[in-house]
Amino acid sequence: xxxxxxxxxxxxxxxxxxxxxxxNYSYGATPYLFWYVQSPGxxxxxxxxxxSGDTLVQGIKGFEAEFKRSQSSFNLRKPSVHWxxxxxxxxxxxxxxxxxxxxxxxxxxxxx
Amino acid sequence: NAGVTQTPKFQVLKTGQSMxxxxxxxxxxxxxxxxxxxxxxxxxxxxxxxxxxxxxxxEVPNGYNVSRLNKREFSLRLESAAPSQTSVYFCASSVxxxxxxxxxxxxxLSIL
Numbered sequence: 001x002x003x004x005x006x007x008x009x010x011x012x013x014x015x016x017x018x019x020x021x022x023x024n025y026s027y028g029a030t031p032y033l034f035w036y037v038q039s040p041g042x043x044x045x046x047x048x049x050x051x052s053g054d055t056l057v058q059g060i061k062g063f064e065a066e067f068k069r070s071q072s073s074f075n076l077r078k079p080s081v082h083w084x085x086x087x088x089x090x091x092x093x094x095x096x097x098x099x100x101x102x103x104x105x106x107x108x109x110x111x112x
Numbered sequence: 113n114a115g116v117t118q119t120p121k122f123q124v125l126k127t128g129q130s131m132x133x134x135x136x137x138x139x140x141x142x143x144x145x146x147x148x149x150x151x152x153x154x155x156x157x158x159x160x161x162x163x164x165x166x167x168x169x170x171e172v173p174n175g176y177n178v179s180r181l182n183k184r185e186f187s188l189r190l191e192s193a194a195p196s197q198t199s200v201y202f203c204a205s206s207v208x209x210x211x212x213x214x215x216x217x218x219x220x221l222s223i224l
Contacts, residue, residue, distance in 0.1 A: 009152075032210050043116070043202055043215035044155075051210070090154060094210050098143060098162055099170065102154035 002027045002095045006103035013081050014111045021076040021106050023091030032094035033074045035065055038105075039087045047089075050074060061085070086110045114138050116216035118203050124222045125193045133188040133219050135203030143206045144186035145170075145213060146178060148199040155202065161186055162209070193223045 003026045013019055025031060032051055036044040048059025055067040065076045074091060091103040119134045137144065142163045147155040147170075157170030161180040175197060177189045186205075190197055200220050204213040 004154075034212060036215075041217070043217045044204075046212045046214070049212055096209070098145070098160050098168075098209050099157055100145075100155075100213065102156075104152055104154045 002093060002101050004091055004093050004101050004103040006089075006091055006106050008106045009104070010107050010109065012109040012111060015083050016080050019076075019078045019081045019085070019108070021089050021091075021108070023074045023076065023103060024072050025074065025091075025093045025101075026072065027093055027095065029096075030069075033065075033067060034092040034094070034100075035059065035063070035074075035076050036090045036092060037061075037087050038090065044090060047076070081108075081110055083110045083112060116203055116205055116214055118201075118216035118219050120219060121217070122220045124224065125190075126224055127193060127195060129193050129223075131190045131193060131221070133190075133201055133203075133221075134185070135187065135216060136185045137203075137205040137214070138184065139205060139207075139214065140183070141205035141214070142183070142208050143211075144180065145204040145206075146176075146186070146188045147202045147204065148172065148197075149202060149218070150199050158188065158201075195223050197221065198223045 005024045034049045035047040050067045088105045088107045092100045116137045145160040146158040159178040161167045164183045200218045203216045206213045
């Protein structure tokens with residue numbers, strides 16, 4: 001069965017430090033992959049997506065993610081975190097037939 | 113530019129009461145979705161509508177019904193609310209299958 005794993009429930013980084021959020025998926029074919037961000041009391045906002053082609057994709061707010069087929073991973077990165085990046089981040093796989101599978105989320109805390 | 117609009121934003125029900133959550137999108141999207149979000153579980157798909165006139169079950173459909181009223185509107189109904197349905201409910205829409213989904217800000221529903 002398809003699944004998405006975000007192994008880190010909470011991550012704390014200092015403002016200005018680099019960030020990497022992990023996402024591993026289990027899916028038979030080449031997946032459609034997404035990262036979303038959720039601020040408190042808000043809906044989910046799309047950060048970036050991977051459909052095919054270049055395995056390094058750029059998103060909004062300075063985020064990027066790299067698709068590694070051999071590791072079944074799609075990790076999210078940012079070179080320098082800002083206090084406004086504090087939020088919850090969700091990785092998702094489109095398993096086909098309109099069904100997203102979401103990870104359980106990683107909550108990011110940013111220290112001033 | 114409203115995007116996806118959900119009403120109400122908050123609601124408290126008593127066990128056994130009925131309730132309809134409303135969702136409307138103004139992006140001319142074909143597909144619409146209802147999710148529930150519970151702590152530590154990410155988002156889970158309740159029902160989706162691939163196109164106007166069609167609806168299908170997602171991962172957790174029990175206790176819910178949906179209506180795709182027209183291309184813009186997709187409602188979720190709880191016929192007899194149970195405490196286990198206390199959750200945050202999100203509506204989303206997309207142009208089509210495998211495309212990014214756009215989310216509303218959610219309805220926070222408590223059932224006593």
